[in-house]
Amino acid sequence: MEYRFSYLMDPSNYRTDGLCDGIAVRNHRNAAVGDLGIIRLHKEWGEYIGPPPTSASCGGLGPQYGFTSVALPECLPERLEIVSYAIEFAFIHDDMVDPPGETDAKSSSGGKLMQSRMVQQMMVMDPKTTTSLMRCWAKYLKYGGGNRQRTNFEDFEDYVEHRIMDCGSWFLTGLALFTMGLVVQEEEEEICHKLTRPVWGAASLTNDLQSWDKEYKIAQAHDNHELRNAIGWLIKQHSISTETAKQRCCQKIKAFVAEFVQTLEYNKVRQDISQPVRTFVEAVQYMLSGNLIWGWQCPRYNPDCEPNQLQLATMKALGYPFSSPPQLLHRLNDPCVVLRRDLPTLRKAFIDGPSHYIDSQSSKGIRGKTIDAISFWLQVPGQDLAVIKNICRLLHGASLMLDDIEDSSNLRRGQVSIHTVFGCAQTINSAGYRVNEALKEVSKLDSPECTRIFHEIIEEMENLYIGQSYDLFWTFSLTCPSMEEYMKMVDYKTAGLFRMVSRLMQAMSTSKTKPDLTNLMTLLGRYFQIRDDYLNITSIDYTQQKGFCEDLDEGKYSLMLIHTMQTQPEKNILLRNILAQRRKKGKVSDAHKRIVLEQLKQSGSMDFTLVALRKLQAEIGKEAKLVAQDRGIKSPLESLLGVLEV
Known part of the structure; x- marks a missing residue:
């Protein structure tokens, strides 16, 4: 495929821990546009639903790499903001149903209104791929996506299969098709999802690995012993240490990555699938590597991380609707900033x-x-x-x-x-x-x-x-x-x-x-x-x-x-x-x-x-x-x- 909207990143500038060997990392040239979609979502969430959960303080933002810009680097520029908006909606929705709780009338009606407007905007852009996205969303719900009630699994493989469906793989399949305007037949959506199964397996376990420390602290604070996380499941099932559980999780991630690298090589020469499907398979590799490097530095999994100066300026200009860490609120209200000399370098994103x-x-x-x-x-x-x-x-x-x-x-x-x-x-x-x-x-x-x-x-x-x-x-x-x-x-x-x-x-x-x-x-x-x-x-x-x-x-x-x-x-x-x-x-x-x-x-x-x-x-x-x-x-x-x- 032709790469028109992204550039290859220097491997010395990001951390992988060997969890995406054989897969490069690309970043969208208009990453700041994606940040705008996230910020707009939070602003409208506050207006239509109410304050988002504290765990959703910065969602898909990252001080170095935003989720959409590295996971979907070939997103058409004019769709980048709405795609980031949709992913952020999914992130906050995920935080609100995990752990499950009651949903009031305002949340329900406000959420439906936001979803409706989002779909309408997408329909105007591309009715064909939006229809495909809606079908994929229906499959996500049909196959148990978002089911937080299940806690018992036969073995680790059973847990992994559950996570592949639960992590939003069908939703992300449809969204990836929309981002690039790839039109496929309904039966080809199944092929797209099946061929990229290793991506969803690696991505879901990567999320478990990177969110473990945060989730464990929250669970301890609420005396919750039923953590839905691969690390927690391995510790409980096999009576092993946290480090050993993380090592086993990493081994499984590496196996998924190796499997998909082989899929990519075969994808270059196979003629039994359509060109849009082949393009999709090639593009989704960055969902794997992008999700990984985003997770190491995002505030979603690392509460001590803060948005960068460009993101802070944008938030402030739009009313700053995010839930803010205490140290960040202190900085925003500290007049001594006018005396500081160790100010951060301004990034070149705007220019x-x-x-x-x-x-x-x-x-x-x-x-x-x-x-x-x-x-x-x-x-x-x-x-x-x-x-x-x-x-x-x-x-x-x-x-x-x-x-x-x-x-x-x-x-x-x-x-x-x-x-x-x-x-x-x-x-x-x-x-x-x-x-x-x-x-x-x-x-x-x-x-x-x-x-x-x-x-x-x-x-x-x-x-x-x-x-x-x-x-x-x-x-x-x-x-x-x-x-x-x-x-x-x-x-x-x-x-x-x-x-x-x-x-x-x-x-x-x-x-x-x-x-x-x-x-x-x-x-x-x-x-x-x-x-x-x-x-x-x-x-x-x-x-x-x-x-x-x-x-x-x-x-x-x-x-x-x-x-x-x-x-x-x-x-x-x-x-x-x-x-x-x-x-x-x-x-x-x-x-x-x-x-x-x-x-x-x-x-x-x-x-x-x-x-x-x-x-x-x-x-x-x-x-x-x-x-x-x-x-x-x-x-x-x-x-x-x-x-x-x-």
Whole structure:
């Protein structure tokens, strides 16, 4: 499966105790969004039901890793908050029925209302996978899930089988399908649950292991000798010490993990199950490893652990509905905090959130392929090439983040634009931070020419902003530029990044001869921009990803529009008035867009633009062949140009 929304974590940063050998740990790029779902759940629980039990002080939060972000790291970003909300609901519900007690009318009606609203929200997002989740929830209840009354078991295996059903495995099966939008047939839900049985066995015993100390203290305080926990059962059944019981529990966990590692290997090659089921099986491995590392540091099992500063700030901003440990309440009411110097470092979750979101969106990777092609000529070492690609990624992403705000674009690559999720201010701040990170990356390139290249990068970045300023001015003032002005704007705004990257690669090249690629990069920039504008108007794929003729909503002057307005002056009044209406209403109606399209066709501007693109492509190919001939190497851009051909 393709990992779009998460990153691999460094094993030196988390504890496993050998309980997930062979399974990596991933973390969601938008982990802070998951925390919001947990905090919102507690706030609404207090409003509709009442104070949650003390044991639910922080639920699925963790000062380092939240449960949802590491257990379901490939959750679709727009579903992360509601998924965390649902899991937190399950956590508190679990705490309220263990030990069992009476439920008052407010709790019952409030809980049903919250569940109903939660399901409705999920249905709006994805009715198919929500229906699947509801079926899985019904199976959880049918097979005895949540049954806290049973305390007698024939042996340890009988207890484990009970825990696999009792731990919410069916609910989590349905939820995992929902998180990734995986649509399976009803009979395939059984297959999903069966194939991942070792995950639920390991996870449930891991929970027993990590919660034992807390549960034992609570049981002692209430003189309760019927602990429903694997450690307690082993101690009582076999008259063994706590340490020995924990060791046996760990052995069983390791056996489950080893079994599932084999399942994962077979899953890579088997063809007798559908692709969604195979994707599910691969994804659920992180439920095993994520649950483990979350449990070692979560306040749910470790009462002395506290939420991190980011979580505390969010709680406070929303009214702080959590049950708080005494030491935490003391800190929140201590005015001496203004004198402290040993303050914790601020995490980068807020500033990285918009960046992670843009990086997680699918991309054809054309710029990366261009860099690979040029490297074929310049022979840039792999380590330096990776740094240059990262610089390109950071700057291009920052440009897109700002573009969408400046153009009032609500869609990017078929998903909602970043500023509609994080807000304009945070997105602008994050984009600026990306530029700073890109400049820091330059320092990793060890070359005597890099000081000069650094200044050239600054120059190209200046060009980018100047070019964008013209684009914005023309849009705001309804001023149609000349074709020459438009092309120069493209050279500044779009081609600058290509030239910047080629200069960095030349500086790091190990080749004896280094061709001048300035003209070639400028032509590529022109081709990319004009091609993008052309497809925005004519391509069905672009319509699905960004909306119907979105450039018209933004009020942009493309080569097609400029050609029509310059060669057919009589159409100026019609087109200018449509663009003027756009500025008043914020968009162009579909009916008006069809009028513009008809004018573009009648004036021959679409054909003109297509011919211009083919001329550009031919010139790029010619320029590339000249460079290739000088080096005696075939042009590496030929295949790339074939992919880009309109």
